[in-house]
Amino acid sequence: MSRKIELIVVDDHPIFRQGLVNVIETNERYKVIGEADSILDALSLVKTRPPDLLLVDISLHHENGLELVQELHRTRPQIFQLVISMYDEIIYASKALQAGARGYVMKQEATETLMSAIETVLQGKIYLSDAMQERLIDSYASWDTKKPEMDLITQLSVREMQVFRMIGQGFGVSEIAEILNLSGKTINAYRDNIRQKLAISDAGSLRKFAIKWIQSEFIKNN
Template sequence: MDAGQSAQSRGRHRILIVDDHPLVRAGIKALIDDEPDLLVCGETGSIHDTLGLVRDDTPDIVIVDLSLPDGNGLELVKRLAGAPGLVGILVCSMHEESLFAQRALAAGATGYLDKHAAATQVVGAIRVILSGRIYLSERMTELMLERLSAKQPPLAGAASIHDLSDRELEVFCLLGQCLSASQIAARLHLSVKTVEAHRAKIKRKLNLASGAELTRCAVQWALEAGQEDRRE
């Protein structure tokens, strides 16, 4: 960074954008750089580059997508949580908020933003996190409060997608896109055998009788999640 750039960025909160779509990064960058006290200090589409940029560019906030070509965004959040000087991590994703927001917070994120809402809410979300608070949509905040205040626990043995591990949920989402085991393995950088093991565990947790039933369940869930996104 030259002297002019250093003077220009002095006093501005530094934001790193991690998303594998250049157009998405450009759109978020334009919104952030339009704010006098905010500055995008870097952008990347890979986990590998993110770790180096966090070390070298010392951002205050990292905006992270969950779908990255070289790994799992939730695992990246876990690796970034607690990094020296990092104020917060904002997950900005297309994934179903009701399933992934709580997981993102558990991994160490300080906010979750539906990518559909980024154009109008990303700057506000950043400011909430900079103030030391957690950012969630109003709908997700209400949903989490309802879960916490539920008077009755779920029935023993009740099948729920929420019971899946982070990796199992990731596999389930890809099954909902009608990807084969080999395609999922390539996408997640896993062996086919490992993917098949995850499928078996998912089938057992959801009390499904066959692989075909698992695929139908995953596709139906993906369709319903897409319809919910369009209604919002």
């Protein structure tokens, strides 16, 4: 018998959380191994028994669930994370992906949609609802893809492209250095080279451009 896929649910509303657990466990392949209503409790559960997938609400009492997503993306990148939320503004979906989540689902979606999202994320893909994809496309459509920086991207080396992608995924210099097993000084040098090649004046502008590029790649591939 194959091992069940293990999940942890993080939500500060007990009734919704229990309903979510019940829905998930209708699939015999899934097992919810823990529930939490705060970042601290979630981190404790993950430390004790790391799941395959974590479902996280953005709003956790007075805490921001995306802080949990970002922390686990940095310390335990092997754990897939799916954000569930009542908020449907495009800024939240974008921020969730930037923090390290692999998908975003609104709470009012049908249970079939949630299960589809879980399956998609577990396959290593990114999941966004149709409505969110349309909004990202609308946002991307207003971005000038013919700007000079787009053509200049082809000039980046393989390593520079790797660093550029990670910047767009929300990683900081120290995190990139740790993942690539390089020094922070080396990553800063790569970042400076990327800025020069793309004719971008500062690190903040580079990060914004990299995030937009990552979003555009997602849209092209979905």
